[in-house]
Amino acid sequence: xxxxxxxxxxxxxxxxxxxxxxxxxxxxxxxxxxxxxxxxxxxxxxxxxxxxxxxxxxxxxxxxxxxxxxxxxxxxxxxxxxxxxxxxxxxxxxxxxxxxxxxxxxxxxxxxxxxxxxxxxxxxxxxxxxxxxxxxxxxxxxxxxxxxxxxxxxxxxxxxxxxxxxxxxxxxxxxxxxxxxxxxxxxxxxxxxxxxxxxxxxxxxxxxxxxxxxxxxxxxxxxxxxxx
Amino acid sequence: xxxxxxxxxxxxxxxxxxxxxxxxxxxxxxxxxxxxxxxxxxxxxxxxxxxxxxxxxxxxxxxxxxxxxxxxxxxxxxxxxxxxxxxxxxxxxxxxxxxxxxxxxxxxxxxxxxxxxxxxxxxxxxxxxxxxxxxxxxxxxxxxxxxxxxxxxxxxxxxxxxxxxxxxxxxxxxxxxxxxxxxxxxxxxxxxxxxxxxxxxxxxxxxxxxxxxxxxxxxxxxxxxxxxxxxxxxxxxxxxxxxxxxxxxxxxxxxxxx
Numbered sequence: 001x002x003x004x005x006x007x008x009x010x011x012x013x014x015x016x017x018x019x020x021x022x023x024x025x026x027x028x029x030x031x032x033x034x035x036x037x038x039x040x041x042x043x044x045x046x047x048x049x050x051x052x053x054x055x056x057x058x059x060x061x062x063x064x065x066x067x068x069x070x071x072x073x074x075x076x077x078x079x080x081x082x083x084x085x086x087x088x089x090x091x092x093x094x095x096x097x098x099x100x101x102x103x104x105x106x107x108x109x110x111x112x113x114x115x116x117x118x119x120x121x122x123x124x125x126x127x128x129x130x131x132x133x134x135x136x137x138x139x140x141x142x143x144x145x146x147x148x149x150x151x152x153x154x155x156x157x158x159x160x161x162x163x164x165x166x167x168x169x170x171x172x173x174x175x176x177x178x179x180x181x182x183x184x185x186x187x188x189x190x191x192x193x194x195x196x197x198x199x200x201x202x203x204x205x206x207x208x209x210x211x212x213x214x215x216x217x218x219x220x221x222x223x224x225x226x227x228x
Numbered sequence: 229x230x231x232x233x234x235x236x237x238x239x240x241x242x243x244x245x246x247x248x249x250x251x252x253x254x255x256x257x258x259x260x261x262x263x264x265x266x267x268x269x270x271x272x273x274x275x276x277x278x279x280x281x282x283x284x285x286x287x288x289x290x291x292x293x294x295x296x297x298x299x300x301x302x303x304x305x306x307x308x309x310x311x312x313x314x315x316x317x318x319x320x321x322x323x324x325x326x327x328x329x330x331x332x333x334x335x336x337x338x339x340x341x342x343x344x345x346x347x348x349x350x351x352x353x354x355x356x357x358x359x360x361x362x363x364x365x366x367x368x369x370x371x372x373x374x375x376x377x378x379x380x381x382x383x384x385x386x387x388x389x390x391x392x393x394x395x396x397x398x399x400x401x402x403x404x405x406x407x408x409x410x411x412x413x414x415x416x417x418x419x420x421x422x423x424x425x426x427x428x429x430x431x432x433x434x435x436x437x438x439x440x441x442x443x444x445x446x447x448x449x450x451x452x453x454x455x456x457x458x459x460x461x462x463x464x465x466x467x468x469x470x471x472x473x474x475x476x477x478x479x480x481x482x483x484x485x486x
Contacts, residue, residue: 191366
């Protein structure tokens with residue numbers, strides 16, 4: 001008897017794929033947004049920051065409902081889907097990526113934003129005085145100084161995408177290999193009283209979450225070491 | 229010291245309030261298969277009007293609700309969308325054997341949000357759509373009936389890649405209503421109240437009749453309110469409401485009042 005049935009393996013691979021793609025895009029998006037939010041400070045930027053942070057408090061079902069409407073043929077998602085000849089973003093992998101991206105955005109923007117703030121403008125001014133180009137300043141001053149924040153964002157973004165459930169359940173359509181991620185597969189197994197598979201996934205998720213939290217706390221320790 | 233007292237007082241108050249809430253007369257709790265939710269609301273309204281007894285409705289797929297009952301959910305009556313789950317509950321000692329009966333026979337329809345054309349068998353064969361929503365055939369009887377229909381039409385293999393699976397028959401309708409799926413297999417009763425879309429009544433020969441059984445749960449065996457509701461559900465008035473909603477019944481319906 002194999003421990004992992006093929007459909008569990010399929011869900012694991014799909015989930016990791018989704019989390020990897022989402023996290024990559026997430027960091028690419030969160031870096032400029034955090035930068036822009038950090039300097040210069042304007043009151044209306046805190047409004048934008050609050051909008052980005054909404055998924056922290058909104059129930060996933062609210063987001064799921066809006067995605068359902070927005071992804072449909074008469075919403076903006078329908079327009080995007082037309083690019084490759086589909087009529088809706090729901091039930092597709094790109095749809096899940098967009099959903100997870102918006103859902104995980106605050107978890108990435110907040111730590112990076114905080115890291116930029118902690119760093120202050122001083123290192124940038126020094127770098128500029130020494131004649132460094134903005135790009136050089138970014139990758140040899142900003143990234144190393146803000147690294148603990150960026151690493152936290154990567155871990156949190158990845159973990160939240162793996163753990164995402166409500167939105168995927170509402171817009172995914174439960175298609176094996178395309179939208180049936182681990183959390184939905186677990187739900188299905190429980191529904192069908194397939195406790196063996198359910199146990200494997202649930203235990204795996206517990207281990208994964210534990211590792212995530214250990215990683216995060218070690219990152220925090222490192223960033224504190226940085227301050228002193 | 230004062231702060232310490234306050235720390236004790238707040239949780240004590242909360243616990244007292246919770247206890248009081250628990251002690252209040254519980255309403256009758258019905259677990260209702262998603263397809264029957266709308267009709268159950270009408271039945272409960274009628275029942276409450278006649279008896280003054282209030283009832284709450286929890287909706288989900290039959291599989292979800294079954295699972296909740298086996299895990300000790302505080303329901304009194306289960307209106308399933310199949311005969312299997314109530315039978316299984318009896319086997320587990322969770323349902324009252326003599327109370328089980330068919331309260332409704334469901335009718336499967338293929339629904340489309342489009343009004344210009346009516347969906348039919350031909351449209352399924354043409355497959356000029358990208359997504360067809362069904363509910364989970366493992367947990368929802370309307371999903372099983374939908375798969376049977378596709379099998380009998382010999383279309384299952386061809387349409388499999390276009391099937392999107394919802395967790396209950398209400399979610400299947402929602403996926404089509406929002407336009408994400410062009411078609412959905414749902415219950416006639418769900419779309420009766422809608423003023424939009426069009427449907428094809430799937431010929432009964434294409435699927436096993438969806439006999440929906442009700443059962444009194446063992447924990448409410450001696451509950452007077454629950455027994456009254458079961459009696460009401462057996463009655464002619466309930467049968468006529470259920471037929472109006474889009475089901476067939478074994479119980480003959482009451483003659484319409486003159």
